[in-house]
Amino acid sequence: MTGFSRRSVFGLLGGVGGVALGARSLTAAPLAKGAVDPKAAFARMCAVLREDVDAETYRNWFTTLDFEEYDGETLTVSVPVYFLMRWLSAHYTGDLRAAARCAFPVVKRVNVVEREPRFGAYRGAA
Incomplete structure (x- = not known):
């Protein structure tokens, strides 16, 4: 992604402060380089998040998280x-x-990023 798009990229998580909620529980090693199925890896990432935060926190803040892209170094996720x-x-x-x-x-x-509105998502008066 070059420059900023309409999706309002905010913060590159490496440089913005965050709150650590507990000890990291690594139950499996990361996938080998070149063997990444991005959608499966994103599902695994969500499972790790679900383990690390309490159920209410996950439900309130992470259930609408969607995978957008992974270019080998940068993971882009979106919210509505x-x-x-x-x-x-x-x-x-x-x-x-x-x-x-x-x-x-890696x-x-x-x-x-803020997710682009999807066709049919708005049910306003026609």
């Missing part, structure tokens, strides 16, 4: 609204980065 993007970037950077490192072999940065 700007507030959630800012909240995760301000309060859960450490947790996101640690979970990403469990699932993606991730150096995690970007949280």
Whole structure:
């Protein structure tokens, strides 16, 4: 991704402060380089997050997290609204980065972006 897009990239999680919620429980080694199925690795990352934070925290802040892309060094995830993007970037950077490192072999940065509206998502008056 070159420059900034309309998706409002906020914070490159490596440089924004975060809140660590507990000891990291590494139950499996990261996948070997070149053997990454990004969607499966993202599901693994979410499972690690679910283990590391309490159920209410996961439900409130992480259930709407979606995989966008992984280029070998940068993982981009999206959320539906700007507030959630800012909240995760301000309060859960450490947790996101640690979970990403469990699932993606050489991730150096995690970007949280505001998701583009999807067709049919708005049910306003026609």
